[in-house]
Amino acid sequence: MKHVLLIGSEGFISQALLNKLISKNYKIFATSRFLKESTDKVEYIKFDYPNYTDLSSISNIKFDIVFYLIKLGTYNQLNDFSIQYTNYELLVKIINDPHLKYKKIIYLSTISAYQFKDEANLCNYYGFFKKLSTDTLIYYCNGNSLKYNIFILPNVFGKGDLSRRSTYQFINKLKNNEDIFIPKEPLVYDMIYIDELINNMEIILDKNLNDGVYYLGNSQLKTLDYYVNEMKKITKSQSKIFYDKNFLPCITDYSSIPQSVIEKTDFEINKSFSIGIEKTIKWYKTIEMENNKI
Secondary structure, three states, X not given: OEEEEEEOOOOHHHHHHHHHHHOOOEEEEEEEOOOOOOOOOEEEEEOXXXXXXXXXXXXXXXXXXXXXXXXXXXXXXXXXXXXXXXXXXXXXXXXXXXXXXXXXXEEEEEHHXXXXXXXXXXXXXXXXXXXXXXXXXXXXXXXXXXXXXXXEEOEEEOOOOOOOOHHHHHHHHHHOOOOEEEEOOOOEEOEEEHHHHHXXXXXXXXXXXXXXXXXXXXXXXXXXXXXXXXXXXXXXXXXXEEEEOOOOOOEEOHHHOOOHHHHHHOOOOOOOHHHHHHHHHHHHHHHHHHHHHO
16 A cells, blocks of 8 residues: 655645545545544644644655645735745755655646746746746755656636635626726636646556656646636626736746646546536535535
8 A cells, every 4th residue: 555645735736636545545644734633544744834843753654655735825925035935945844854755756836937927037936936846856856766746737726726816716706797807918828627637647646657747737728818708608797807908917938838748648638617617616606605604
Protein backbone atom coordinates (compact mmCIF):
# COMPACT_ATOMS: atom_id res chain seq x y z
CA MET A 1 0.00 0.00 0.00
CA LYS A 2 1.35 3.43 -0.98
CA HIS A 3 1.78 6.07 1.71
CA VAL A 4 0.68 9.52 0.57
CA LEU A 5 1.01 12.89 2.31
CA LEU A 6 -1.04 15.98 1.46
CA ILE A 7 0.67 19.10 2.74
CA GLY A 8 -2.24 21.51 2.88
CA SER A 9 -5.66 19.85 2.90
CA GLU A 10 -8.18 22.64 3.52
CA GLY A 11 -8.45 24.29 0.12
CA PHE A 12 -10.96 23.84 -2.68
CA ILE A 13 -8.64 21.80 -4.89
CA SER A 14 -7.06 20.00 -1.91
CA GLN A 15 -10.45 18.69 -0.79
CA ALA A 16 -11.32 17.42 -4.25
CA LEU A 17 -7.93 15.70 -4.54
CA LEU A 18 -8.29 14.21 -1.06
CA ASN A 19 -11.66 12.70 -1.98
CA LYS A 20 -10.14 11.14 -5.08
CA LEU A 21 -7.20 9.69 -3.13
CA ILE A 22 -9.61 8.23 -0.55
CA SER A 23 -11.24 6.25 -3.36
CA LYS A 24 -7.87 4.64 -4.17
CA ASN A 25 -5.88 2.12 -2.16
CA TYR A 26 -3.60 4.62 -0.37
CA LYS A 27 -2.67 5.15 3.23
CA ILE A 28 -3.32 8.90 3.46
CA PHE A 29 -1.83 11.47 5.80
CA ALA A 30 -2.93 15.10 5.54
CA THR A 31 -1.68 18.21 7.29
CA SER A 32 -4.18 20.70 8.63
CA ARG A 33 -3.84 24.06 10.35
CA PHE A 34 -6.72 23.00 12.57
CA LEU A 35 -7.03 20.01 14.86
CA LYS A 36 -9.04 17.39 12.97
CA GLU A 37 -10.10 13.96 14.07
CA SER A 38 -8.52 11.23 11.97
CA THR A 39 -10.69 8.66 10.20
CA ASP A 40 -10.06 5.13 8.96
CA LYS A 41 -9.21 6.71 5.58
CA VAL A 42 -7.19 9.79 6.56
CA GLU A 43 -4.75 10.47 9.40
CA TYR A 44 -4.66 14.21 10.06
CA ILE A 45 -1.56 15.98 11.33
CA LYS A 46 -1.87 19.41 12.92
CA PHE A 47 0.57 21.68 11.16
CA ASP A 48 0.53 25.45 11.63
CA TYR A 49 2.07 26.59 8.35
CA PRO A 50 2.88 30.22 9.18
CA ASN A 51 4.61 29.11 12.39
CA TYR A 52 6.33 26.12 10.84
CA THR A 53 8.86 24.29 12.96
CA ASP A 54 9.36 20.76 11.67
CA LEU A 55 7.62 17.52 10.67
CA SER A 56 9.16 15.35 13.36
CA SER A 57 5.78 13.74 14.11
CA ILE A 58 5.98 11.78 10.84
CA SER A 59 9.74 11.18 10.73
CA ASN A 60 9.24 7.39 10.96
CA ILE A 61 7.36 7.25 7.62
CA LYS A 62 8.82 7.26 4.12
CA PHE A 63 6.12 8.53 1.79
CA ASP A 64 5.74 7.28 -1.74
CA ILE A 65 4.17 10.58 -2.82
CA VAL A 66 3.97 14.02 -1.22
CA PHE A 67 1.47 16.49 -2.64
CA TYR A 68 2.40 20.10 -1.92
CA LEU A 69 -0.72 22.31 -1.91
CA ILE A 70 -0.04 25.05 0.66
CA LYS A 71 -0.78 28.62 -0.38
CA LEU A 72 -0.86 31.41 2.17
CA GLY A 73 -2.69 34.63 1.37
CA THR A 74 -5.95 35.65 -0.27
CA TYR A 75 -6.96 36.81 -3.74
CA ASN A 76 -6.25 40.40 -2.66
CA GLN A 77 -2.71 39.48 -1.63
CA LEU A 78 -1.44 38.10 -4.95
CA ASN A 79 0.88 41.08 -5.27
CA ASP A 80 1.89 41.21 -1.61
CA PHE A 81 5.65 40.58 -1.71
CA SER A 82 5.89 39.55 1.94
CA ILE A 83 3.10 36.96 1.71
CA GLN A 84 4.30 35.48 -1.56
CA TYR A 85 7.93 35.37 -0.45
CA THR A 86 6.76 33.54 2.69
CA ASN A 87 5.10 30.95 0.43
CA TYR A 88 8.41 30.40 -1.35
CA GLU A 89 10.37 30.32 1.92
CA LEU A 90 7.96 27.76 3.35
CA LEU A 91 8.45 25.43 0.39
CA VAL A 92 12.24 25.60 0.77
CA LYS A 93 12.02 24.85 4.50
CA ILE A 94 9.68 21.88 4.04
CA ILE A 95 11.55 20.12 1.23
CA ASN A 96 14.75 20.52 3.26
CA ASP A 97 13.21 19.21 6.48
CA PRO A 98 15.27 16.12 7.47
CA HIS A 99 12.18 14.62 9.12
CA LEU A 100 10.28 14.50 5.83
CA LYS A 101 11.23 11.39 3.86
CA TYR A 102 9.72 10.77 0.45
CA LYS A 103 10.34 9.25 -2.98
CA LYS A 104 8.35 11.71 -5.07
CA ILE A 105 6.81 15.16 -4.67
CA ILE A 106 4.00 16.70 -6.70
CA TYR A 107 3.82 20.48 -6.70
CA LEU A 108 0.80 22.48 -7.82
CA SER A 109 1.83 25.52 -9.82
CA THR A 110 -0.48 27.91 -11.64
CA ILE A 111 -1.25 29.67 -14.87
CA SER A 112 -0.22 32.85 -13.04
CA ALA A 113 3.42 31.86 -13.58
CA TYR A 114 2.82 32.48 -17.28
CA GLN A 115 0.79 35.69 -17.03
CA PHE A 116 2.38 38.99 -17.97
CA LYS A 117 1.30 42.60 -17.61
CA ASP A 118 3.77 43.57 -20.34
CA GLU A 119 6.52 41.91 -22.36
CA ALA A 120 9.04 41.88 -19.50
CA ASN A 121 7.09 41.61 -16.25
CA LEU A 122 4.97 38.90 -14.70
CA CYS A 123 1.51 39.94 -13.59
CA ASN A 124 2.10 39.65 -9.84
CA TYR A 125 4.43 38.30 -7.15
CA TYR A 126 2.23 35.23 -6.79
CA GLY A 127 3.10 34.14 -10.33
CA PHE A 128 6.75 35.12 -9.90
CA PHE A 129 7.26 33.03 -6.77
CA LYS A 130 5.26 30.11 -8.19
CA LYS A 131 7.68 30.01 -11.12
CA LEU A 132 10.65 30.34 -8.77
CA SER A 133 9.24 27.57 -6.56
CA THR A 134 8.88 25.29 -9.58
CA ASP A 135 12.47 25.87 -10.69
CA THR A 136 13.78 25.45 -7.14
CA LEU A 137 11.90 22.19 -6.63
CA ILE A 138 13.09 20.68 -9.92
CA TYR A 139 16.70 21.64 -9.14
CA TYR A 140 16.40 20.20 -5.60
CA CYS A 141 14.87 16.90 -6.78
CA ASN A 142 17.43 16.43 -9.53
CA GLY A 143 20.24 17.02 -7.05
CA ASN A 144 18.83 14.59 -4.49
CA SER A 145 17.66 11.74 -6.76
CA LEU A 146 13.99 12.41 -6.03
CA LYS A 147 11.12 12.07 -8.47
CA TYR A 148 8.77 14.97 -9.10
CA ASN A 149 5.83 16.23 -11.11
CA ILE A 150 4.78 19.85 -11.56
CA PHE A 151 1.07 20.35 -12.26
CA ILE A 152 0.24 23.72 -13.83
CA LEU A 153 -3.36 24.59 -13.09
CA PRO A 154 -5.58 26.67 -15.39
CA ASN A 155 -8.62 28.62 -14.14
CA VAL A 156 -10.46 26.03 -12.04
CA PHE A 157 -14.07 26.27 -10.89
CA GLY A 158 -16.74 24.03 -9.40
CA LYS A 159 -18.16 22.45 -6.28
CA GLY A 160 -16.35 23.50 -3.11
CA ASP A 161 -15.09 26.85 -4.39
CA LEU A 162 -16.14 29.79 -2.24
CA SER A 163 -13.08 31.86 -3.06
CA ARG A 164 -12.81 35.06 -5.05
CA ARG A 165 -11.98 33.26 -8.26
CA SER A 166 -13.43 34.95 -11.31
CA THR A 167 -16.03 32.27 -12.08
CA TYR A 168 -17.50 32.42 -8.58
CA GLN A 169 -17.65 36.22 -8.73
CA PHE A 170 -19.32 36.23 -12.15
CA ILE A 171 -21.97 33.71 -11.11
CA ASN A 172 -22.84 35.71 -7.99
CA LYS A 173 -23.21 38.92 -9.97
CA LEU A 174 -25.29 37.22 -12.65
CA LYS A 175 -27.61 35.65 -10.07
CA ASN A 176 -28.19 39.11 -8.61
CA ASN A 177 -28.60 40.69 -12.07
CA GLU A 178 -25.66 43.01 -11.43
CA ASP A 179 -23.72 44.66 -14.24
CA ILE A 180 -20.60 42.83 -15.44
CA PHE A 181 -17.46 44.63 -16.60
CA ILE A 182 -14.89 42.73 -18.64
CA PRO A 183 -11.86 43.77 -20.72
CA LYS A 184 -12.56 45.01 -24.21
CA GLU A 185 -9.53 43.13 -25.47
CA PRO A 186 -10.58 39.65 -26.77
CA LEU A 187 -8.08 37.76 -24.61
CA VAL A 188 -8.42 33.99 -24.34
CA TYR A 189 -8.77 31.91 -21.19
CA ASP A 190 -8.86 28.25 -20.22
CA MET A 191 -11.45 27.28 -17.61
CA ILE A 192 -11.88 23.74 -16.35
CA TYR A 193 -14.35 22.10 -13.98
CA ILE A 194 -12.82 20.69 -10.79
CA ASP A 195 -13.73 17.05 -11.52
CA GLU A 196 -11.95 17.22 -14.88
CA LEU A 197 -8.84 18.66 -13.24
CA ILE A 198 -8.72 15.85 -10.67
CA ASN A 199 -9.31 13.25 -13.40
CA ASN A 200 -6.30 14.63 -15.28
CA MET A 201 -4.18 14.34 -12.14
CA GLU A 202 -5.37 10.76 -11.68
CA ILE A 203 -4.31 9.80 -15.22
CA ILE A 204 -0.77 11.00 -14.57
CA LEU A 205 -0.65 9.15 -11.24
CA ASP A 206 -2.00 5.91 -12.72
CA LYS A 207 0.50 6.04 -15.60
CA ASN A 208 3.27 6.64 -13.04
CA LEU A 209 4.73 9.48 -15.08
CA ASN A 210 7.71 11.15 -13.42
CA ASP A 211 9.92 14.21 -13.74
CA GLY A 212 7.57 16.19 -15.93
CA VAL A 213 5.85 19.56 -16.01
CA TYR A 214 2.22 19.08 -16.97
CA TYR A 215 -0.43 21.62 -17.92
CA LEU A 216 -3.77 20.25 -16.69
CA GLY A 217 -6.08 22.49 -18.68
CA ASN A 218 -8.13 21.43 -21.66
CA SER A 219 -6.46 23.88 -24.07
CA GLN A 220 -9.89 24.72 -25.49
CA LEU A 221 -9.24 28.42 -25.28
CA LYS A 222 -12.20 30.80 -25.38
CA THR A 223 -12.57 34.52 -24.83
CA LEU A 224 -13.79 35.80 -21.48
CA ASP A 225 -16.76 37.22 -23.37
CA TYR A 226 -17.72 33.67 -24.39
CA TYR A 227 -17.50 32.33 -20.83
CA VAL A 228 -19.51 35.19 -19.29
CA ASN A 229 -22.24 34.95 -21.91
CA GLU A 230 -22.50 31.19 -21.36
CA MET A 231 -22.91 31.80 -17.63
CA LYS A 232 -25.49 34.49 -18.32
CA LYS A 233 -27.47 32.12 -20.51
CA ILE A 234 -27.42 29.35 -17.89
CA THR A 235 -28.37 31.62 -14.99
CA LYS A 236 -31.06 33.35 -17.14
CA SER A 237 -29.65 36.60 -15.83
CA GLN A 238 -30.76 40.10 -16.78
CA SER A 239 -27.28 41.47 -16.13
CA LYS A 240 -25.75 43.80 -18.68
CA ILE A 241 -22.22 43.17 -19.89
CA PHE A 242 -19.96 46.17 -20.43
CA TYR A 243 -16.60 46.19 -22.17
CA ASP A 244 -14.07 48.35 -20.34
CA LYS A 245 -11.22 49.54 -22.58
CA ASN A 246 -9.38 50.88 -19.53
CA PHE A 247 -9.36 47.49 -17.81
CA LEU A 248 -5.99 45.98 -18.69
CA PRO A 249 -5.86 42.35 -17.56
CA CYS A 250 -2.84 40.11 -17.47
CA ILE A 251 -1.99 38.31 -20.69
CA THR A 252 -1.38 34.58 -20.48
CA ASP A 253 1.41 33.27 -22.69
CA TYR A 254 -0.10 29.87 -23.43
CA SER A 255 2.61 29.16 -26.01
CA SER A 256 5.22 28.93 -23.24
CA ILE A 257 3.27 26.41 -21.14
CA PRO A 258 4.54 22.82 -21.38
CA GLN A 259 2.07 20.64 -23.27
CA SER A 260 3.68 17.30 -22.42
CA VAL A 261 0.59 16.12 -20.55
CA ILE A 262 -1.37 15.97 -23.79
CA GLU A 263 1.33 13.97 -25.54
CA LYS A 264 1.91 11.47 -22.73
CA THR A 265 -1.58 10.89 -21.33
CA ASP A 266 -3.96 11.53 -24.24
CA PHE A 267 -6.64 12.59 -21.80
CA GLU A 268 -9.85 14.08 -23.10
CA ILE A 269 -12.12 16.59 -21.44
CA ASN A 270 -15.45 14.81 -21.07
CA LYS A 271 -17.65 17.62 -19.85
CA SER A 272 -18.29 20.96 -21.46
CA PHE A 273 -17.91 24.29 -19.68
CA SER A 274 -21.71 24.69 -19.63
CA ILE A 275 -22.27 21.37 -17.84
CA GLY A 276 -19.65 22.30 -15.25
CA ILE A 277 -21.30 25.68 -14.66
CA GLU A 278 -24.71 24.03 -14.24
CA LYS A 279 -23.27 21.70 -11.59
CA THR A 280 -21.52 24.59 -9.87
CA ILE A 281 -24.70 26.68 -9.71
CA LYS A 282 -26.64 23.71 -8.33
CA TRP A 283 -24.03 23.35 -5.57
CA TYR A 284 -24.12 27.09 -4.78
CA LYS A 285 -27.91 26.90 -4.38
CA THR A 286 -27.53 23.97 -2.00
CA ILE A 287 -25.06 25.93 0.11
CA GLU A 288 -27.35 28.95 0.18
CA MET A 289 -30.29 26.81 1.33
CA GLU A 290 -28.19 25.28 4.10
CA ASN A 291 -26.99 28.71 5.24
CA ASN A 292 -30.56 30.00 5.34
CA LYS A 293 -31.51 27.17 7.70
CA ILE A 294 -28.88 28.24 10.25
